[in-house]
Amino acid sequence: MQNFRKTVEMAAAMVTDTELLLPHVELHADRRAVVDGCRGIVAYDETCAKLNCGAILLVLHGDGLCMEQLSGTHISVSGTLVSLELSSL
Amino acid sequence: MRKGLLFSPFGGSVTFLAKGGFPERFLNLCNVRGIALFSPQMRQKELTATVRRGDYARLRDVAKRSGMSLRATEKHGLPFFLRRRRERLALPVCALVLALLAVFLSGFVWSVDTAGCENVSREEVLSVMEALGLRPGVRRKRIDTAALGQAAMQQLSGRVSWLGVNLGGSRAEIEVHDYIDPGEDDTFGDPANIIADFDGLLLSLQAHSGKAAARVGSGVRKGDLLISGVVVDRFGVSHFYEARGAATALHSDSLTCESPGRIEYPAYRKVQTVPAVRVLHLTIPLGLFSLSRDFDRFTSVRQAQLGGVPLPLWLVKQTRCYRTTRAGEDGFDLLLDDFSRAFRQRYAATNVLSSALQLTHKDGLYTLTARSRCIDFIGTKQEIRTE
Numbered sequence: 001m002q003n004f005r006k007t008v009e010m011a012a013a014m015v016t017d018t019e020l021l022l023p024h025v026e027l028h029a030d031r032r033a034v035v036d037g038c039r040g041i042v043a044y045d046e047t048c049a050k051l052n053c054g055a056i057l058l059v060l061h062g063d064g065l066c067m068e069q070l071s072g073t074h075i076s077v078s079g080t081l082v083s084l085e086l087s088s089l
Numbered sequence: 090m091r092k093g094l095l096f097s098p099f100g101g102s103v104t105f106l107a108k109g110g111f112p113e114r115f116l117n118l119c120n121v122r123g124i125a126l127f128s129p130q131m132r133q134k135e136l137t138a139t140v141r142r143g144d145y146a147r148l149r150d151v152a153k154r155s156g157m158s159l160r161a162t163e164k165h166g167l168p169f170f171l172r173r174r175r176e177r178l179a180l181p182v183c184a185l186v187l188a189l190l191a192v193f194l195s196g197f198v199w200s201v202d203t204a205g206c207e208n209v210s211r212e213e214v215l216s217v218m219e220a221l222g223l224r225p226g227v228r229r230k231r232i233d234t235a236a237l238g239q240a241a242m243q244q245l246s247g248r249v250s251w252l253g254v255n256l257g258g259s260r261a262e263i264e265v266h267d268y269i270d271p272g273e274d275d276t277f278g279d280p281a282n283i284i285a286d287f288d289g290l291l292l293s294l295q296a297h298s299g300k301a302a303a304r305v306g307s308g309v310r311k312g313d314l315l316i317s318g319v320v321v322d323r324f325g326v327s328h329f330y331e332a333r334g335a336a337t338a339l340h341s342d343s344l345t346c347e348s349p350g351r352i353e354y355p356a357y358r359k360v361q362t363v364p365a366v367r368v369l370h371l372t373i374p375l376g377l378f379s380l381s382r383d384f385d386r387f388t389s390v391r392q393a394q395l396g397g398v399p400l401p402l403w404l405v406k407q408t409r410c411y412r413t414t415r416a417g418e419d420g421f422d423l424l425l426d427d428f429s430r431a432f433r434q435r436y437a438a439t440n441v442l443s444s445a446l447q448l449t450h451k452d453g454l455y456t457l458t459a460r461s462r463c464i465d466f467i468g469t470k471q472e473i474r475t476e
């Protein structure tokens with residue numbers, strides 16, 4: 001019984017870890033996008049920001065894009081967002 | 090996120106411009122090495138961002154690895170400020186002292202002002218509040234505005250309807266709402282007659298309530314009934330009212346003033362004025378007085394202001410008038426002044442028809458007597474006692 005409980009707990013922990021590895025994207029209208037779980041910047045200029053989010057490549061298109069904050073896996077991009085594109089790496 | 094929240098002004102920050110190479114690699118390397126970049130902006134392959142002062146040195150290696158050239162464009166914060174002024178340390182030290190002084194002084198009340206005083210004079214309100222402990226120089230923490238307002242209202246009861254103390258920064262404002270008289274009560278009071286309060290010749294009589302008891306043109310003596318509050322109706326039943334009305338009478342009156350023949354007053358041999366500065370309760374004289382002790386002291390105090398804002402600084406002008414032998418003057422001029430002042434006060438609401446003046450000088454005393462014929466309102470209320 002104890003082995004079974006331990007197995008279930010480990011499985012639950014793995015599920016949680018997997019979920020945490022996925023990126024979390026938060027949009028504030030068309031003014032700001034906050035991304036948690038970003039592993040790196042692939043390309044960045046005033047009109048486009050490509051972010052490596054593990055299994056997903058997140059592409060932000062817009063005008064006057066500016067990275068307000070870059071710390072660890074947390075990125076905040078402000079400007080006038082036009083579109084958001086998700087594709088597999 | 091705002092830069093101001095992240096960058097302490099005491100730590101300092103550097104804004105830099107990075108050109109060429111691979112900006113994305115530069116950003117990623119910064120991220121991996123834990124160098125926090127704030128507001129990184131890419132414009133025409135040029136990256137602008139801000140880092141903490143301590144992180145700027147670590148950026149050189151990152152720039153080298155990503156093939157970018159680095160140049161600091163702006164430096165902010167206290168360390169850079171001090172470095173720019175390291176040869177004039179007195180300036181930052183003075184700024185620090187002034188800042189500490191401002192923080193210390195902001196704990197005190199600098200000025201006390203009033204608003205809305207009409208029935209009660211501003212000076213009276215300020216003196217009451219000063220007696221209760223609210224005056225310039227008092228610590229703000231010691232002021233209980235609610236208790237002060239209540240205590241002041243008790244002392245000024247009947248003249249103010251509400252009084253409150255508002256503390257705004259270092260300025261205390263006393264807001265006063267005057268007592269509003271609800272007006273004369275139109276209902277009748279206790280039964281009363283109107284009787285003459287001096288001897289004279291009755292010139293007019295109007296009874297608004299009650300019954301006229303004297304005849305116009307007749308002479309009345311002090312205490313004679315003018316308007317009666319007792320009215321008997323046609324059935325013979327007596328009704329009691331509070332008599333009301335107006336009556337005028339011609340009468341003679343005299344006014345006498347006396348003055349000694351010679352007035353002595355102190356004379357001053359020397360007047361010395363020394364300015365002083367008062368900070369809260371501490372007065373610092375900016376000069377020395379003579380050692381003589383026989384003097385009269387006069388002080389004028391003015392609060393310093395900067396752009397209309399009162400400061401916790403008072404400019405004091407202390408004047409000492411050193412006395413010498415007493416001088417004398419004929420008392421007749423003083424008698425005339427006193428007499429004219431008394432005459433104006435006494436006959437302010439009286440029509441004076443004629444006056445005869447008589448001046449006597451006896452035993453070193455001037456006496457000036459005026460006998461006047463005047464028309465004045467006559468009558469005073471006398472309560473009717475019923476059993």
